[in-house]
Amino acid sequence: MKHLNGTGNLYSSGLQLLLLAGTLALQVPQALGYFNTKAIAGMSDHIKGTWLKLRPILSPRDLPGLFAVCHIQPSSDLRAGLPAISGYILFHQKSPDSSLDAYFELQGFPMDDTQSERAIHVHQFGDLSGGCGSTGPHFNPFGVNHPSHPGDFHNFKVKNGKIIKHLIHLKANLFGVHTILGRGVVVHQGKDDLGFGGNPASLQSGNSGTRLACCTIGLSKGDLWQQMVPKE
Ligand SMILES: [Cu+2]
Numbered sequence: 001m002k003h004l005n006g007t008g009n010l011y012s013s014g015l016q017l018l019l020l021a022g023t024l025a026l027q028v029p030q031a032l033g034y035f036n037t038k039a040i041a042g043m044s045d046h047i048k049g050t051w052l053k054l055r056p057i058l059s060p061r062d063l064p065g066l067f068a069v070c071h072i073q074p075s076s077d078l079r080a081g082l083p084a085i086s087g088y089i090l091f092h093q094k095s096p097d098s099s100l101d102a103y104f105e106l107q108g109f110p111m112d113d114t115q116s117e118r119a120i121h122v123h124q125f126g127d128l129s130g131g132c133g134s135t136g137p138h139f140n141p142f143g144v145n146h147p148s149h150p151g152d153f154h155n156f157k158v159k160n161g162k163i164i165k166h167l168i169h170l171k172a173n174l175f176g177v178h179t180i181l182g183r184g185v186v187v188h189q190g191k192d193d194l195g196f197g198g199n200p201a202s203l204q205s206g207n208s209g210t211r212l213a214c215c216t217i218g219l220s221k222g223d224l225w226q227q228m229v230p231k232e
């Protein structure tokens with residue numbers, strides 16, 4: 001909040017300064033007894049240029065930090081009879097020290113299914129060339145067991161054929177060497193057993209089943225986050 005106030009003050013003092021400069025640009029030449037339109041046009045261009053340079057830094061509507069988007073599409077090798085899932089997963093992280101927020105909006109699950117849970121994880125590669133299989137195993141930068149990987153987002157309940165969920169305080173990072181930027185996200189057919197399956201696969205992937213859909217995480221401007229994520 002302190003930071004936001006600071007930005008607000010800076011913003012309004014910047015604006016005042018520009019207004020003052022604009023007024024002077026018009027009045028000083030008049031007071032001096034001549035009205036050089038060329039000089040005024042030059043000053044006005046200069047003010048406009050300064051404002052355009054400052055605007056991206058000062059705009060109070062901008063949320064700080066990094067934004068990312070992952071455009072979920074059905075796996076290119078999806079077997080007949082399996083649901084074709086599509087949608088968006090959005091990420092926002094204010095700073096390297098703050099935690100990650102994510103918003104999930106996916107459709108294409110069977111409409112008669114109102115109870116099932118589906119696993120979603122960050123996988124090692126952003127490669128979708130051979131279908132979702134090309135994303136490899138779970139992204140595991142610290143060599144730990146499932147479900148302690150940074151991109152283990154656990155289970156998502158399907159409602160009316162959709163998954164809509166806003167998660168906060170996630171462990172994954174958009175900043176730094178362990179960034180999830182460029183990695184893949186996979187939506188599975190099954191439920192994540194969260195490591196309680198009693199077999200080796202449980203500690204690697206939670207026995208989450210077929211990879212239905214996937215995407216590559218890329219940087220974004222943040223406008224999708226502003227549009228799609230409901231304001232609290
Ligand atoms: Cu997975």
Ligand SMILES: [Zn+2]
Nearest residue numbers: 138146149152
């Ligand atoms: Zn995992």
